[in-house]
Amino acid sequence: xxxxxxxxxxxxxxxxxxxxxxGFIGYHLADLLLREGIAVHGYDxxxxxxxxxxxxxxxxxxxxxxxxxxxxxxxxxxxxxxxxAEAFAPDAIVHLAGQAGVxxxxxxxxxxxxxxxxxxFNVMEVAxxxxxxxxxxxxxxxxxxxxxxxPFAETDKADTPLTFYAATKKANEAMGHAxxxxxxxxxxxxxxxxxxGPWGRPDMALFQFVDAILEGRPIDVYNHGEMxxxxxxxxxxxxxxxxxxxxxxxxxxxxxxIPAGDSLSPVAPWRVVxxxxxxxxxxxxxxxxxxxxxxxPAIRNLMxxxxxxxxxxxxxxSLLRQLTGYAPAMPVREGIARFVAWFRDYYGK
Numbered sequence: 545x546x547x548x549x550x551x552x553x554x555x556x557x558x559x560x561x562x563x564x565x566x567g568f569i570g571y572h573l574a575d576l577l578l579r580e581g582i583a584v585h586g587y588d589x590x591x592x593x594x595x596x597x598x599x600x601x602x603x604x605x606x607x608x609x610x611x612x613x614x615x616x617x618x619x620x621x622x623x624x625x626x627x628x629a630e631a632f633a634p635d636a637i638v639h640l641a642g643q644a645g646v647x648x649x650x651x652x653x654x655x656x657x658x659x660x661x662x663x664x665f666n667v668m669e670v671a672x673x674x675x676x677x678x679x680x681x682x683x684x685x686x687x688x689x690x691x692x693x694x695p696f697a698e699t700d701k702a703d704t705p706l707t708f709y710a711a712t713k714k715a716n717e718a719m720g721h722a723x724x725x726x727x728x729x730x731x732x733x734x735x736x737x738x739x740x741g742p743w744g745r746p747d748m749a750l751f752q753f754v755d756a757i758l759e760g761r762p763i764d765v766y767n768h769g770e771m772x773x774x775x776x777x778x779x780x781x782x783x784x785x786x787x788x789x790x791x792x793x794x795x796x797x798x799x800x801x802i803p804a805g806d807s808l809s810p811v812a813p814w815r816v817v818x819x820x821x822x823x824x825x826x827x828x829x830x831x832x833x834x835x836x837x838x839x840x841p842a843i844r845n846l847m848x849x850x851x852x853x854x855x856x857x858x859x860x861x862s863l864l865r866q867l868t869g870y871a872p873a874m875p876v877r878e879g880i881a882r883f884v885a886w887f888r889d890y891y892g893k
Contacts, residue, residue, distance in 0.1 A: 553635035553636070553675070553676065553677025553678075554677055554792075555677075555678075555789075555790040555791075555792065556790055557582070557635045557636040557677060557678060557789060557790070558581075558582055558583060558635065559582070559583045559585075559632065559633065559634045559635050559636070560577055560582055560583070560584055560585075560634055560635070560636045560637070560638060560789070561584075561585045561587060561628070561629055561632055561634040561636075561637045561638070562574045562577070562584055562585070562586050562587070562637075562638050562640060563587045563588070563619065563637070563638070563639045563640055563641035563667060564587075564588055564639075564640035564641030564642065564682075565584070565586025565587065565588050565603070565606060565614070565640075566586065566588035566590060566599040566600070566602050566603040566606075567588065567599065567602075567640060567641065567644075567745075568739070568743055568744050568745050568778065569640050569682070569736075569739060569778060569781065569782065570586070570588070570640040570641070571602035571603075571605075571606065571743060572741075572743070572778050572779065572781075572782045573638060573640065573782040573785055573786070574586055574606050574612065575605070575606065575609075576782050576783070576786055577786065578606070578609040578611055578612055580786075581611070582611070583611040583612075583613075584606075584609075584611065584612050584613075585612075585613045585614065585615070585628065585629075585632040585634065586603070586606060586612065586613070586614040586615070587614070587615045587617065587619075587625065587628055587641065588603065588614070588615075588616060588641060589616070589617060589618035589619060589641065590603075590616055591618075591643075591659075593643065593644070593645070593648065593655075593747075594745055594746045594747055595746055598743070598746070602743060613632065615627075615628040618659075618663070619641050619642070619659055619662070619663025619664070619666055619667065620658055620659070620662050620663050620666065622666045622669070625666050625667070625670055626670055626673075629670045629674060630674070633674070634674070634676065635676065635677045635678075636676060636677055636678040636679070636680070636789060637667065637670070637671050637676050637678075637679050637680070638680045638785065638789070639664065639667045639679065639680065639681045639682060640682045641659070641663065642656075642659045642660045642663060642664065642682065642712075643655045643656045643658075643659040643660055643709070643712075644709075644745070645709065645745075645747055647747075647850065647852075648709075648747070649707050649708045649709035649852070650707070650708075650851060650852060653708040656708055656709055656712045657712070660709075660712035660713065660715075660716060661712055661715060661716070661719075664681065664716045664719065665719065667679070667681070668719065668720065668723045668729075671723075671729055672723060672727045672729055675729075676729065677730065677792060678730045678731075678732065678789060678792035679720075679729060679730065679731045679732075680731070680732045680733075680734065680785065680788065680789060681716060681717075681720055681731065681732070681733050681734075682713075682733075682734060682736065683713045683714075683716060683717055683733045683734060683735045683736070683816065684709070684710060684713045684735055684736055685735050685736060685737045685738070685774070685818070685820065685857045685859065686705065686706070686707060686709060686710035686713065686854075687702045687705055687710050687713055687714045687717070687735065688700065688702050688735075688854075688857070689702065689703075689704035689705040689706045689710060689854070690704040690706060690854075691704065694824070694856065694857075694858040695774075695822065695824075695858040695859055695860040696735075696818065696857065696858060696859055696860060697805070697818070697860040697862075697863075698735070698805075698807035698815075698816045698817060698818055698860075698863055699805065699806075699807055702714060706852045706853075706854065707852035716733070717733050717816060720733055720814060721809060721812055721814045724793075724795075724809065724812035724813050724814035725809070725811055725812035725814070728795060728813060729813070730792035730793050730794070730813040730814075731793070731812075731813065731814045731815075732788055732791075732792065732793060732814075732815050732816075732817060733814075733815070733816040733817070734784070734785060734788065734816070734817050734818075734819050735816060735817070735818050735819065735820075735859075736776065736781065736819060736820075737773070737774040737775075737776045737818065737819070737820030737821065737857055737858075737859045738773040738774060738775050738776060738857065739776050739777075739778050739781050740775055740776070740777065740778065740879060740880075740883060741777050741778030741779060741879060741882060741883055742778070742882055742883055742885075742886035742887075743778075743886065744778070744883060749830075750830075750834070750880065750883055751883075751887070753831065753834050753842065754834060754838065754883070754884060754887050755887075755891075755893075756842075757834065757835070757838055757840050757841075757842045757843075758838065758840065758893050759893075760843070761843070762842075762843040762844070762845040763831070763842050763843065763844060763845060764845050764847050765827065765828075765831070765844045765845060765846050765847060766827075766847045766848070766849055766850050766853060767827075767847075767848065767849040767853070767855060768846045768847070768848075769826075769827050769828040769831075769844070769846065770827075770855065771826070771827040771853075771855050771856065772824045772825060772826050772827065772855070772856040772857070772858070773824070773825060773827065773830070773856070773857050774820040774821050774822065774823060774824055774825070774857050774858045774859045775821060775823075775825055775830065775876050775879070776819065776820050776821045776859075776872055776874075777821070777872065777874035777879040777882075779874065780819075780821065780872030780873065780874050781819050781872065783870065783872075784817075784819040784864055784868070784870060784872060785819070787867075787868035787869075787870050788817060788864070788867065788868060791867050791868060792813065793808055793809075793812075793813040793814055793815040794813050795809075795811070795812055795813040796808065796809075796810055796811075803866075805862060805863055805866065806863060806866070807863065817863055817864050817867065818859040818860060818861050818863065818864060819859070819861065819864055819872065820857075820858075820859025820861050820872065821859070821861070821872045821873070821874065821876075822858075822859055822860070822861040822871065822872070823858075823876075824856060824857075824858040825876055830876065830880075831844070833876060833877050833880050834880055834884075836877075837877070837880050837881050837884050838884060
């Protein structure tokens with residue numbers, strides 16, 4: 545029962561608090577929810593990890609929706625987070641805020657400690673106190689770390705993270721499991737696989753490649769191009785999150801069998817789900833597709849593997865399909881075309 549009255553939260557959820565709503569994925573998810581008539585409260589700290597103007601432009605577009613409200617504050621500010629959540633009275637929370645980026649975690653690990661651990665703890669505490677009907681929390685394919693068997697499945701062990709970023713996300717999964725078990729709080733963790741698309745982050749490869757190629761600058765191609773990624777279009781990703789929102793995990797009864805391939809905990813309403821395209825694309829083919837779309841060849845600066853990076857990622861997305869009937873399927877070439885169209889329009893290049 546909620547602290548806001550006698551209402552008990554269960555699908556369909558109609559009031560959703562989205563942390564990181566001015567971010568790349570958060571913006572797209574909030575926009576999708578709003579277009580479905582769901583009230584959204586966005587919470588974002590507007591950190592300067594990348595161009596804040598890009599975040600503010602996304603923020604302003606969301607504010608055009610009549611059912612969007614917002615709070616600008618850091619996750620680490622427990623008073624601000626609590627006040628925003630209590631005033632909005634959400635029935636679900638999608639926690640997307642946090643310090644992103646694999647490579648930046650080599651330079652500034654404390655930012656990940658503060659945002660991804662302390663901030664996520666605050667979100668879980670708020671969800672517990674308000675007895676939220678479904679808490680969804682972002683994880684990453686990076687938690688698979690040194691795993692070599694692919695495609696990566698949620699039931700695989702993920703005990704070998706290679707960066708502090710991945711370690712903080714793995715810790716979030718473990719923290720979430722404890723909260724789900726102790727407080728019967730339904731929690732879904734979702735692992736993203738190389739998300740790209742319009743309004744993307746400037747630190748990500750597609751953004752950097754397009755910008756450099758159009759300006760005639762070389763692009764850094766790590767591991768001499770011998771890499772592969774499961775590129776997931778942002779529209780497909782947020783559709784997967786939206787559908788999972790209405791499938792909160794339920795604690796199994798003692799002795800209840802869990803279906804094969806389901807990551808549902810035997811002792812908690814907790815589950816982890818991959819959201820990926822389910823296709824491994826070679827980095828060189830990805831760059832070829834960008835060149836074809838731009839009509840300009842890239843100057844490729846072949847580099848050794850970067851510390852903490854992995855040679856390949858590839859999602860087994862069958863659990864997402866099993867739970868929702870949905871599978872991401874945007875062809876990479878079309879997704880690149882949509883990003884390029886946005887980039888040219890936004891930056892006038």
